[in-house]
Amino acid sequence: MDKSISQTIALLARRSQAYLNHMLGEYNITAAEQPFFLEVNHQEGLTQEELTARVCVDKAATTRALKSLEMKGYLVRLKDEKDKRQNRIYPTKKAKQLESAVKSEILCFNTQLTQGIEPQMLDLIYTGLLKMEENIADSAKETGGVMMKNYHSTMADWPVRIWNLYEIPGVFREPARHWMERDISKYNFVYAPRQYTRPDSFAYLYGYGEDKLLYLKENISKVGRRGGEETQMEQVEIDRHQIYEVLTFQELLDARFILLYSSETGQHVLELPYNSSAYHLYNPLLNWILGLKWDFDTSLAEREHPRPQELCQKSMSMYNYSLNAYRLGKEFQSYTYKSKPYHPVGKGLKAQLEEWLSIPMEQGKFEAYRFGYRTECRYLIGAK
Incomplete structure (x- = not known):
């Protein structure tokens, strides 16, 4: 009998939805609503458009799900203080109380779904499914469909949160499994895929929790006359207390999260580049x-x-940037602010302002820098 992969995937999707509807029924949450429920709890204050992009559905589906969750008392919409035309979405106390229970149900579902399948086989399945999704996205692009926008904004450019061991790409899974001692529940993991539109980009995975941080980087180099690729894994393990400075950098879509830490061999820099739209995974x-x-x-x-x-x-x-200083202490009264106008050469070009801000706090010093589209926020841990 001929086996259709597309029909099998569709059948699995329908049965998975029915299973989740049953498991989440006691919380009065449907399978279609659960990704919105988790996103709103994970990152408060998102707009409806931002949720649509993250969950990768159309606007109508987002509207239906959010309206239902609002009626059930799981979320509220509040006017943006800076733009009254914009609503931002927040979880209610009721939603916060159920967040861990809903996450547990999802983890149980993933365990049930992959029961009896060897890790090597799961790697092949996961890789194959990603390739199928890529094929559909490419096809949608050729036919003028809307799927390509969602695909590239989530899979090709954006880092993603990892919820269970088998979501970790195969090349990173074994070292991550060894580091976490097979218990992912104690840690948060984020995977940033290689951006094929940027030749200098690379894939990496980081995980943190229990006062320790893991960083895995995939280094790909060209070998041989035919330009074959050779992959090597770079692994860094850091204790949280080794980190003495954090720098966040952004210039348009270019964003970087930079750690400075010390070890017995000296001082080191760890740089995590990412799409600026995924800031919610780095905060x-x-x-x-x-x-x-x-x-x-x-x-x-x-x-x-x-x-x-x-x-x-x-x-x-x-x-606005000074609000970040509260990460280093409860209050501040003193600060140092400097600015300098910059007059570009050329007729009709407007002057720009270069600005510096320094705020001493209880746990260190916060510094901010701004010039044009470039902004930097620096957290100097323990500095006075």
């Missing part, structure tokens, strides 16, 4: 490095000890 890492809860909210921290309003009068942009 929890920053919070963890600084000894905070992964979902630490700087805006909530400011309510008890507001920032000096005079800084807002000097520079609105630096006032």
